[in-house]
Amino acid sequence: MSRIGIMGGTFNPIHNAHLIMARAAYEQACLDEIWFMPSKNPPHKSSSEIISEKHRSNMVRQAIKDTPFFEFSDFELRHEGTTYTAETLQRLHRTYPTDQFYFLMGGDSLFELETWYHPEQIMKMTTILAFSRNGETLQHMQARAAYLTDHYQADIRILSMPDMPISSSLIRSRILAGKPVDRMLPPAVEKYIFQEKLYTTH
Numbered sequence: 001m002s003r004i005g006i007m008g009g010t011f012n013p014i015h016n017a018h019l020i021m022a023r024a025a026y027e028q029a030c031l032d033e034i035w036f037m038p039s040k041n042p043p044h045k046s047s048s049e050i051i052s053e054k055h056r057s058n059m060v061r062q063a064i065k066d067t068p069f070f071e072f073s074d075f076e077l078r079h080e081g082t083t084y085t086a087e088t089l090q091r092l093h094r095t096y097p098t099d100q101f102y103f104l105m106g107g108d109s110l111f112e113l114e115t116w117y118h119p120e121q122i123m124k125m126t127t128i129l130a131f132s133r134n135g136e137t138l139q140h141m142q143a144r145a146a147y148l149t150d151h152y153q154a155d156i157r158i159l160s161m162p163d164m165p166i167s168s169s170l171i172r173s174r175i176l177a178g179k180p181v182d183r184m185l186p187p188a189v190e191k192y193i194f195q196e197k198l199y200t201t202h
Helices: 017-027 053-064 084-096 106-115 119-125 138-152 168-176 187-195
Strands: 003-009 032-037 070-072 101-106 128-131 156-157
Touching: 003 017, 003 084, 017 032, 017 053, 017 101, 017 128, 017 156, 032 053, 053 070, 053 187, 084 101, 084 106, 084 119, 106 119, 106 128, 106 138, 119 138, 138 156
Parallel strands: 003 032, 003 101, 032 070, 101 128, 128 156
Antiparallel strands: none
């Protein structure tokens, strides 16, 4: 049985905070692998904001190629329609019945989790590894985890990572404005973005 962390998201683009979070989860939760799983059609984002699956997948592959315990997964991309975390976890359990899955999320997602599609199924099927990403205090994170644990019998672990005020939307806006993004992205991803002329227009 493998202990596998699921790092989901649109990765539009993948950036250094994603990689730092994944490495922190790998080390602090004693995982065997982290699967980077780009989402196809997330329910909470407009498809007009998201570049092609090909470009997002290529950037993820470039970002993780030198880390042996990071793996690219097209598990969600292979399914048509809107991608819901609850349904993805169901399919993962059917496909890999002997493995144990851990779902990585930022603190903002932890506070929004009850609004997701079938949150009770998500918390039943996976251990949640939550990180403060947007200024959430440890006390508030722990209080939220305690509430969800009590109401849903969830297994939620609050992990730590350096404060990194980086987001994909910030990177896109800086590229559009011609501002530098070299400290926010792995060099291979930055090179790919500029080679392919991504995010240069609305």
